[in-house]
Amino acid sequence: MYKSMMRFIFQFIIAISVATAIFLPGIGEAGGTYLFSVTCTDKEPRVVEWKTGDIDPGKEYLRVATGQKYPGCSIGDFDEAIDSSKPKETYSHEAGVIAGIPVLGPIICGIFGC
Numbered sequence: 357m358y359k360s361m362m363r364f365i366f367q368f369i370i371a372i373s374v375a376t377a378i379f380l381p382g383i384g385e386a387g388g389t390y391l392f393s394v395t396c397t398d399k400e401p402r403v404v405e406w407k408t409g410d411i412d413p414g415k416e417y418l419r420v421a422t423g424q425k426y427p428g429c430s431i432g433d434f435d436e437a438i439d440s441s442k443p444k445e446t447y448s449h450e451a452g453v454i455a456g457i458p459v460l461g462p463i464i465c466g467i468f469g470c
Contacts, residue, residue: 387412391434392422393442399429403439407448421457 387408395401404425406418413421423431457464 388415390415390418391439392419393432393434393439394422394426394429395432396426396429399426401439401442403434403442403444405444405446407446409448424459 387410390406390408392404392406393401394404404422406422408418419431423429
């Protein structure tokens with residue numbers, strides 16, 4: 357009984373390893389780049405760029421996070437013709453996305469490092 361149980365565990369580990377090798381590479385292709393135009397009455401207009409990696413919370417979540425980072429400002433979609441000359445603030449990959457989230461980002465980065 358002990359041998360059959362060990363054989364089952366070994367086969368299970370091999371099956372999980374093969375499945376991970378097959379399906380995991382596709383996961384890293386997720387993510388995207390999101391650009392928002394930030395216009396404030398008391399600050400210089402700017403563009404906020406989010407480059408996500410495996411962790412992609414989505415465009416609307418990042419729009420809200422940008423709005424929370426710049427309260428009282430207008431957050432719009434990036435327009436190449438209007439916004440290309442504005443200074444750009446970039447957050448990239450998972451650590452950048454986490455660091456860019458208002459309030460919680462710096463706390464998480466302080467604890468776990470970004």
